[in-house]
Amino acid sequence: MASSSEHHPALHHHFDDLEQQKASVTLGMWVFLVTEIMFFGGLFLAYLVYRASYPQAFAAASHHLDATLGAVNTAVLIGSSFTMVLAVDAAHKGKRGAITLFVVLTMVLGAVFLGVKAFEYHHKWVEHLVPGPSFAFEGAAVGSAQIFFLLYFAMTGLHALHMVIGFGVMMAILIWNKQGRFTKEYAAQVHLAGLYWHFVDIVWIFLFPLLYLIDRSGG
Amino acid sequence: MSDGPESSHHPSLGVYSAVFVALLALTGVTVAVAYVDLGAWAGPVALAIACLKASLVIFFFMHLKYESRLIGLYAASGFAMLLVMFVFTLVEMRSRPPQPEPDPLAPAGPLEPPPPSP
Numbered sequence A: 001m002a003s004s005s006e007h008h009p010a011l012h013h014h015f016d017d018l019e020q021q022k023a024s025v026t027l028g029m030w031v032f033l034v035t036e037i038m039f040f041g042g043l044f045l046a047y048l049v050y051r052a053s054y055p056q057a058f059a060a061a062s063h064h065l066d067a068t069l070g071a072v073n074t075a076v077l078i079g080s081s082f083t084m085v086l087a088v089d090a091a092h093k094g095k096r097g098a099i100t101l102f103v104v105l106t107m108v109l110g111a112v113f114l115g116v117k118a119f120e121y122h123h124k125w126v127e128h129l130v131p132g133p134s135f136a137f138e139g140a141a142v143g144s145a146q147i148f149f150l151l152y153f154a155m156t157g158l159h160a161l162h163m164v165i166g167f168g169v170m171m172a173i174l175i176w177n178k179q180g181r182f183t184k185e186y187a188a189q190v191h192l193a194g195l196y197w198h199f200v201d202i203v204w205i206f207l208f209p210l211l212y213l214i215d216r217s218g219g
Numbered sequence B: 001m002s003d004g005p006e007s008s009h010h011p012s013l014g015v016y017s018a019v020f021v022a023l024l025a026l027t028g029v030t031v032a033v034a035y036v037d038l039g040a041w042a043g044p045v046a047l048a049i050a051c052l053k054a055s056l057v058i059f060f061f062m063h064l065k066y067e068s069r070l071i072g073l074y075a076a077s078g079f080a081m082l083l084v085m086f087v088f089t090l091v092e093m094r095s096r097p098p099q100p101e102p103d104p105l106a107p108a109g110p111l112e113p114p115p116p117s118p
Helices: A002-006 A018-053 A055-062 A067-092 A096-126 A142-178 A188-212 B013-034 B039-061 B069-094
Strands: none
Touching: A018 A055, A018 A142, A018 A188, A018 B069, A055 A142, A067 A096, A067 A188, A067 B013, A067 B039, A096 A142, A096 A188, A142 A188, A188 B013, A188 B039, B013 B039
């Protein structure tokens, strides 16, 4: 087993074998994702502190978000995670055509998500719900509602930026796949791209209920 | 659904599909419970469902269930630090006297009394 993979073109010289190389790059990716957890964690903490401080204003402001669009986008993003998993599975089985198919599908679903997001942003702009001089909100708690929308744009914006970066990663995967860099023995790049994409999905899994679904019962 | 000799490290397509369906169902559940009046439990329930969904993604889609313990330790360390940050902040907030809900566009910050206006 070891001798056959020793001279594999994907094996870097400082690793013993492909198995060790894959374990190393996977660990490296997780280290990066831990920094990402803390990166988004700061924003989530800010959200928690301000929501605890202004619960009524956050509920009132949250009602200006379209929960249906948010739910549809959640399903779309989960779907893109599923196609990404299928791409990683295809890579593991050495099916290069399937890698391309599922990565393209992942990008299409990601584009649908960002399209809906852009539509929502435009709607907020028209409704004067973008924080700044033109911010307008009926009700007494204008300032705390503005904090909600500031957090909304900061968190969903940073999330959307991660998706745009994800598109770059997917393009790299497509190009490398076309060049024939992925083999049945080694396609860790697809696995790492998947880890990144799933992380972005997880961030949205928390953003959706926290931003869109506050106090919807009206109680 | 045979994956060959390495199937112990990679779940089958059936497992992936089941996780996908569960994630969609839990999204439906989180929307449905948001419209039920749960009072103070609404936030914790929404967070619990989100944590369950995130766990499904992490353990199955991100393969953490099948990775080495070292990688599991690294992943856990991130969430442990996050927990420390949240718990200490919440404990500090709970130790403060209750405040009325002021408007932060008023001159003072949210946790300071507003200065007397002339």
